Amino acid sequence: MSSTWIVVAGDPTVGTLVETGRTIGGELVALVLGPRSTAQRVACAGVDRVVWLGEPGSAPLEAFAGAAADLVAAGRPQVVLAADRAADRVLAGAVAARTGAAALGGVRQVETVDGVVQVVRDALGGIVRERLALTGPTVLVLDGGALPDEGVPAPVEEVAVTPAGVRVVEEHPAAVGGPDLHSAHRVVAVGRGLRERGDVAIAEALAVALDGATACSRPMAEGVDFFPRDRYVGVSGQRVTPDLYLAAGISGQVQHMVGARGARIVVAINTDKDAPIFRECDYGVVGDLYEVLPALTEALGR
Amino acid sequence: MTIVVAYKWAANPQDAQVGADGAVDLSRAKPGVSEYDPVAIETGRRLADATGAELVGLSVGGPQVGTSMARKAALSRGLDRLVVVADEALDGARAATTAAVLAAQVREIGDVDLVLTGDGSVDEGAHLVPAVLAGHLGWPLLVDVTAVERAADGGLRVTRSVGAGTQVLEVDGPAVLSVAADAVVPRVPGMKDILGAGKKPVAEATVGQVAVSEPAVVGRKRPALAQRKGRLLTGADTAAVAAELVAALRADGVL
Ligand SMILES: Cc1cc2nc3c(=O)[nH]c(=O)nc-3n(C[C@H](O)[C@H](O)[C@H](O)COP(=O)(O)OP(=O)(O)OC[C@H]3O[C@@H](n4cnc5c(N)ncnc54)[C@H](O)[C@@H]3O)c2cc1C
Ligand SMILES: Nc1ncnc2c1ncn2[C@@H]1O[C@H](COP(=O)(O)O)[C@@H](O)[C@H]1O
Numbered sequence: 318m319s320s321t322w323i324v325v326a327g328d329p330t331v332g333t334l335v336e337t338g339r340t341i342g343g344e345l346v347a348l349v350l351g352p353r354s355t356a357q358r359v360a361c362a363g364v365d366r367v368v369w370l371g372e373p374g375s376a377p378l379e380a381f382a383g384a385a386a387d388l389v390a391a392g393r394p395q396v397v398l399a400a401d402r403a404a405d406r407v408l409a410g411a412v413a414a415r416t417g418a419a420a421l422g423g424v425r426q427v428e429t430v431d432g433v434v435q436v437v438r439d440a441l442g443g444i445v446r447e448r449l450a451l452t453g454p455t456v457l458v459l460d461g462g463a464l465p466d467e468g469v470p471a472p473v474e475e476v477a478v479t480p481a482g483v484r485v486v487e488e489h490p491a492a493v494g495g496p497d498l499h500s501a502h503r504v505v506a507v508g509r510g511l512r513e514r515g516d517v518a519i520a521e522a523l524a525v526a527l528d529g530a531t532a533c534s535r536p537m538a539e540g541v542d543f544f545p546r547d548r549y550v551g552v553s554g555q556r557v558t559p560d561l562y563l564a565a566g567i568s569g570q571v572q573h574m575v576g577a578r579g580a581r582i583v584v585a586i587n588t589d590k591d592a593p594i595f596r597e598c599d600y601g602v603v604g605d606l607y608e609v610l611p612a613l614t615e616a617l618g619r
Numbered sequence: 620m621t622i623v624v625a626y627k628w629a630a631n632p633q634d635a636q637v638g639a640d641g642a643v644d645l646s647r648a649k650p651g652v653s654e655y656d657p658v659a660i661e662t663g664r665r666l667a668d669a670t671g672a673e674l675v676g677l678s679v680g681g682p683q684v685g686t687s688m689a690r691k692a693a694l695s696r697g698l699d700r701l702v703v704v705a706d707e708a709l710d711g712a713r714a715a716t717t718a719a720v721l722a723a724q725v726r727e728i729g730d731v732d733l734v735l736t737g738d739g740s741v742d743e744g745a746h747l748v749p750a751v752l753a754g755h756l757g758w759p760l761l762v763d764v765t766a767v768e769r770a771a772d773g774g775l776r777v778t779r780s781v782g783a784g785t786q787v788l789e790v791d792g793p794a795v796l797s798v799a800a801d802a803v804v805p806r807v808p809g810m811k812d813i814l815g816a817g818k819k820p821v822a823e824a825t826v827g828q829v830a831v832s833e834p835a836v837v838g839r840k841r842p843a844l845a846q847r848k849g850r851l852l853t854g855a856d857t858a859a860v861a862a863e864l865v866a867a868l869r870a871d872g873v874l
Pocket of ligand 1: 535586587
């Protein structure tokens with residue numbers, strides 16, 4: 318039985334990867350980049366052993382991807398799992414190249430059918446779901462899941478490697494963010510229907526009245542910086558699963574909706590009655606968000 | 620010195636029709652230079668102008684990639700020349716195969732010390748091709764890059780966003796950089812650019828050997844969307860509509 322590897326770049330929230338690795342069977346090895354605390358956390362997550370590349374120092378984690386890929390390749394895994402996060406994908410790609418593996422993103426489900434690993438994934442931005450049978454070594458990128466439960470620690474082997482010539486020379490961390498998008502039960506998301514930065518207050522007021530969090534479509538966080546980049550929902554951003562997702566001034570392009578479809582109830586507010594989002598909502602209001610959002614805030618106060 | 624920009628020729632799946640059996644009809648979806656790739660081309664143009672480098676566009680895919688329309692669309696955005704691999708065998712190619720073919724071409728072009736890519740392709744959008752490409756080249760990859768300059772010692776000074784913050788990095792050797800969607804505002808090609816594009820050199824290359832064993836498709840379907848109520852609340856009185864919505868949400872137990 319060949320081994321399955323999980324590759325981790327910094328963030329130990331890999332509960333789904335561990336569960337998935339366990340269903341495939343065989344030895345489950347985690348390769349960890351990042352601080353010792355990450356390696357220790359992953360070691361307690363239910364893997365058989367951990368290979369840790371040591372404290373990164375001033376090198377970004379990406380500088381270790383090549384060395385990490387060599388170590389994974391030496392283990393000759395058939396399946397390698399990585400979380401769908403920026404640094405983890407860099408690592409996943411390096412491993413795929415080094416091992417000559419296929420690489421699949423958007424993976425939703427992994428199972429073994431008659432001894433063959435099959436994968437269900439979103440293709441073409443989520444408009445089709447395909448089922449694939451793996452035919453050789455493959456790197457799978459999927460949602461990392463939550464922080465795994467803490468169990469008995471597996472052994473951690475430290476391997477010293479030389480990173481590529483890249484150094485972080487300046488660091489400008491973000492100001493403290495708002496409430497966590499993933500734990501929010503109610504999310505108020507706004508898109509390009511919102512005209513000015515100051516108008517974000519209208520969405521925030523409603524989020525407060527709902528005891529929820531604000532989020533946005535991608536153009537609101539890139540291009541214009543009405544929101545920080547970690548607050549947009551969609552295929553390249555966050556996938557959220559609140560009880561209520563209220564989208565105002567968002568047209569409902571597939572790349573956005575993929576991140577919102579896990580919501581229990583979707584409300585759409587849009588001036589355009591033909592906006593695609595009205596085909597995917599529980600309640601739709603054809604109207605101006607500048608009128609409807611304040612009216613909702615007020616109605617909730619009553 | 621040569622800077623390569625990898626761009627994809629692809630259609631937006633938003634405009635595709637998907638049958639219940641999962642068959643994708645792209646006849647109403649027009650292909651183009653993938654949504655964010657012009658940002659990478661523009662970033663490359665500015666850097667090439669500042670450093671005197673040559674800017675080469677590189678794209679691989681099915682026969683459509685090699686059409687005159689596709690070539691001009693890319694060249695008119697500021698590339699000096701193109702290398703394309705347009706082959707039936709690469710129609711709908713997956714990330715690992717695509718990246719292997721791209722890597723072989725980067726090596727073939729020679730003298731390349733920087734490859735720029737877009738943030739994610741409009742159709743697959745898995746953000747994986749740059750990662751596998753960098754792996755093949757053995758170069759580091761930095762993603763979400765918002766600015767890049769050549770340092771006096773020949774290295775690169777790269778700014779990227781990390782979560783909601785930013786970092787500045789120094790890179791010694793060759794690198795792959797995936798450019799953030801909003802790093803620069805790409806030019807809109809004018810008539811002169813489009814006419815000039817027809818005169819720029821295009822090299823057609825062949826696929827070569829790819830050792831990747833891609834998975835076999837055993838089924839496809841249109842994803843079942845959650846059943847939504849689809850109830851439109853209408854009325855001229857916004858306050859009344861808001862009250863109706865709040866009542867409905869309370870009844871659903873989500874407030
Ligand atoms: C590879 C790739 C990945 C992408 N990833 C993402 C992603 O992760 N997340 C994401 O969100 N997008 C993503 N996009 C972009 C996506 O395709 C859309 O362009 C984007 O979601 C549109 O944002 P929007 O709905 O805010 O803007 P628009 O599509 O411009 O829609 C604005 C809407 O506001 C309405 N409106 C205008 N004024 C008002 C008003 N006063 N009151 C109410 N409504 C009003 C309009 O009728 C319109 O429907 C991606 C694209 C690509 C190519
Ligand atoms: N077939 C291709 N030819 C050239 N470049 C590509 C191709 N596919 C992807 N890329 C590059 O890789 C980036 C990310 O694509 P993806 O991994 O599909 O999200 C794109 O923005 C392009 O710059």
